[in-house]
Amino acid sequence: ADSIERAWQIVDQIPGRATGAYSHSQGIQGLRDTIAAGIGERDGFPCNADDIFLTDGASPAVHMMMQLLTRSEKDGILCPIPQYPLYSASITLHGGHLWHYKAKV
DSSP: OHHHHHHHHHHHTSGGGOTTSOOOTTOOHHHHHHHHHHHHHHHSSOOOGGGOOOOSSHHHHHHHHHHHHOSSTTOEEEEEESOOHHHHHHHHHTTOEEEEEEOOO
16 A cells, blocks of 8 residues: 555656656656655755656666767777676767776676
């Protein structure tokens, strides 16, 4: 019952409860506000909701970050080997240079 109640609290933060519509590019403002408040309570220092970006999974977040970090093939990203293939593919897709290093496992 608690999870259902919590789910409705989240839905209530969506303007017009329009769950099938596009939200702000950073994510739903009310949800980001709630996350920021939770981080502040947990960690003991303020967190700004404007610094939070919500995505629909790890892959879009990785693509967003690689697009932000790579502007030309002169831009390099260090990546451990072994690595998740999404990282190297995203770096290449956005025109960056991948620099491998061996991770101690």
